[in-house]
Amino acid sequence: MSRSQQCVLVWYGDTFDPDLIHSIFKLIWKRTSARDEDTPLIDVEADGGTSKRARPLLLANAGALKISCELLRLFVTEAVQRAAIIAEAEGTEKIEPTHLERILPQLLLDF
Template structure:
């Protein structure tokens, strides 16, 4: 019995969502660690509902997605020397 061949699927929107989540968490972490005055205002920061948008250069995002796709589809080799 032959194994079924799955069509390759790669969703750049999913990768974008994952990267945006990481960028947002890192931005919030940096914001918390910027200085000692932020430690005194933890209660205010916790209750703040500010929207802190995180954006990325679209070309950088496309390149990241393509490199990730190549890595996944290629079996993990990042270059011909690996």
């Protein structure tokens, strides 16, 4: 599979695929939980009345996933645009990793 085909697979309409982002979030949550063994991976939630059940903290609200996808799309778009400006100022048409490194500090402050 070519690199351009891989990039197409992560897009879902005009944004990232929510299932992909949810999978990434779950992976990070599992790794964080495994690293921080003191933090339990269980959330106790009221389940109607006084009974309580434990459920894993690996769930994400659909609205939160949609907003996360949009935020990531904006972040990536802004990073590419800023890096393209730096590349153009240097007289090149190709964005190099150094261009991204140069814009990253201010981009992170802006987000």
